[in-house]
Amino acid sequence: MMSLKNLMPAWVKRIGVTTALLLFVGGIVFWGGFNWALEATNKESFCISCHEMEENVFREYQNTVHYTNRTGVRATCPDCHVPKEWGPKMVRKIQASNEVLHKILGTIDTPEKFNKKRHELAQHEWDRMKKSDSRECRNCHNYAYMDYTEQGDRPARMHPKAFDEGKTCIDCHKGIAHQLPQIDQHIGKQNEGALEINHGDQPKAAEENAEKK
Amino acid sequence: MKLITTLALAAGIALGGIGMASAQELVNEIGGVTIEGNSKVNMFKPEKDQANIERNFQKQPPLIPHSVKGYNITQNFNKCMDCHSKERAEETGATKVAKSHYLDREDNKLKNISPRRYFCMQCHVPQFDAKPLVENTYKPAAKKGE
Numbered sequence: 001m002m003s004l005k006n007l008m009p010a011w012v013k014r015i016g017v018t019t020a021l022l023l024f025v026g027g028i029v030f031w032g033g034f035n036w037a038l039e040a041t042n043k044e045s046f047c048i049s050c051h052e053m054e055e056n057v058f059r060e061y062q063n064t065v066h067y068t069n070r071t072g073v074r075a076t077c078p079d080c081h082v083p084k085e086w087g088p089k090m091v092r093k094i095q096a097s098n099e100v101l102h103k104i105l106g107t108i109d110t111p112e113k114f115n116k117k118r119h120e121l122a123q124h125e126w127d128r129m130k131k132s133d134s135r136e137c138r139n140c141h142n143y144a145y146m147d148y149t150e151q152g153d154r155p156a157r158m159h160p161k162a163f164d165e166g167k168t169c170i171d172c173h174k175g176i177a178h179q180l181p182q183i184d185q186h187i188g189k190q191n192e193g194a195l196e197i198n199h200g201d202q203p204k205a206a207e208e209n210a211e212k213k
Numbered sequence: 214m215k216l217i218t219t220l221a222l223a224a225g226i227a228l229g230g231i232g233m234a235s236a237q238e239l240v241n242e243i244g245g246v247t248i249e250g251n252s253k254v255n256m257f258k259p260e261k262d263q264a265n266i267e268r269n270f271q272k273q274p275p276l277i278p279h280s281v282k283g284y285n286i287t288q289n290f291n292k293c294m295d296c297h298s299k300e301r302a303e304e305t306g307a308t309k310v311a312k313s314h315y316l317d318r319e320d321n322k323l324k325n326i327s328p329r330r331y332f333c334m335q336c337h338v339p340q341f342d343a344k345p346l347v348e349n350t351y352k353p354a355a356k357k358g359e
Contacts, residue, residue: 032251065283153262157306180290185298187291188328197295199304 038093044076050103053077056114060178067177080136080177081125088132119181119195121188134169141169162200171200260340265308269353273306274336281339286332293333298326 005013012020040046048054058077061067066075083089108114129136143163148156162172174180174197182194200211259280263349285294296307314330315323 063283152279175290179287182289185291185294185326186300186324187294187326187331189325190326190328191289199301 038089041093042078042082044078046103052103052108052114053183056108056111057178063188073141076179079139083132083135088135100189115181118179122174122178122181123195126174129170130168137169137173167200171198241319256341258341260342263340269351271354277334277337277339279339281334286334291331292331294326297333 008017015023048058066080068074082092100107108117114121143159146159148159151159158172180197182191184191184194184196259282262279264278268275286292294310295301297303297310299309301307302309309331310326314315314326317323317327318329
C-alpha cells in the first residue's frame with residue numbers, strides 16, 4: 001500500500017484519492033453530456049422542429065436524391081450542413097447561435113420572408129462550401145474513387161475536366177437539395193437583374209485562350 | 214303501369230350493359246396492344262445517355278438524348294438552360310438553344326430567350342423504351358440534295 005502511495009503524483013495526494021476519482025468520473029460524465037447535447041442538435045428531427053426549416057427547405061429536399069433513392073442511403077441535414085471534424089464542427093455550432101437569434105426574431109418565419117432571403121441564405125452556404133473545398137460533399141463523394149465508366153456520358157466528360165481546372169463540387173452542383181433563388185438565365189425579362197450563378201472560375205490558360213479568340 | 218315501369222327499367226339496364234360492354238372493348242386495346250401491356254412501359258426508367266438523335270424531318274425539335282431525372286423547370290430556375298443556354302453551351306458541350314427561340318411571335322428578335330419557349334419539354338422530349346403502339350411506316354422527306 002505504501003508503494004502505491006509513493007507512485008501518486010503530489011497533486012493527487014493533496015486533494016485526496018476519492019476527490020481525484022470523482023473528478024475523473026465527473027469529467028467523463030460532463031464530456032458525455034456535452035457530446036450528447038451536441039449530437040441531439042445534430043439530428044434531422046431537431047432541424048425540422050423549427051417550422052422555418054420544415055416548411056421550406058425540408059419539403060424541397062424531399063424530392064431530391066439525397067432524401068429518397070434506390071438504396072435508401074440518405075444524407076440528412078447535418079451531413080451536409082455541419083462539418084464532421086471536431087474543430088470545424090465547433091466553429092459551425094457557435095456560428096449557429098446567430099441562427100437561433102434569428103429564429104427568435106422571426107426573420108424568416110413565413111415562406112414569403114424565406115424566399116425573399118433565399119438568395120442571401122444560399123450564397124452563405126455556397127461560400128462556406130467553396131471555402132472548404134466542398135468538404136461535406138466529399139465526406140461521401142470522394143472524387144479520387146469515382147469510376148467514370150459507371151457514370152453517364154455527361155458526368156464522365158465533365159468531372160475530370162472540372163477537377164483539372166481545380167473546381168470543387170459546389171461550383172457546378174448548386175440547388176441539388178433545395179430550390180434555387182431567382183437566377184437570371186437570360187430568359188424573358190422576368191428574372192432580369194437577378195443573381196447569376198457562378199460555375200467556378202475558369203483556369204487562367206482557358207481565359208487567355210478565350211481572349212485570343 | 215307497374216309492369217311497364219319494370220320492363221322499361223330492365224330494358225334500360227340491358228341496353229346500358231351492352232353499351233358499357235362495347236365501350237370496354239374499345240378501350241381495352243390500343244393498336245393491338247392491351248392497356249395492361251401498354252402500361253408495362255417503364256416510365257420511371259429513362260434511357261441512358263446516348264449520342265445526339267438524328268432528326269426525322271426538317272425543323273423537328275431535337276429529342277433529348279439523356280436522362281432528365283430530377284431536372285426541374287421552376288419559376289426561379291430552368292435546369293435545361295444551365296447547360297444549353299448560349300452562355301453555357303460552349304463550356305458544357307451541350308447543344309445551343311436555336312436562334313428561333315429568341316424571336317417573339319411577331320418574329321422580332323429579342324435580347325433574351327423568348328418566355329414562350331420557357332417550358333423546354335413541351336417540344337423536346339426525353340426518350341423511353343416504348344415500342345410503337347401501331348405500325349409506323351413514316352419516312353422523312355428527302356433532304357436537300359438527296
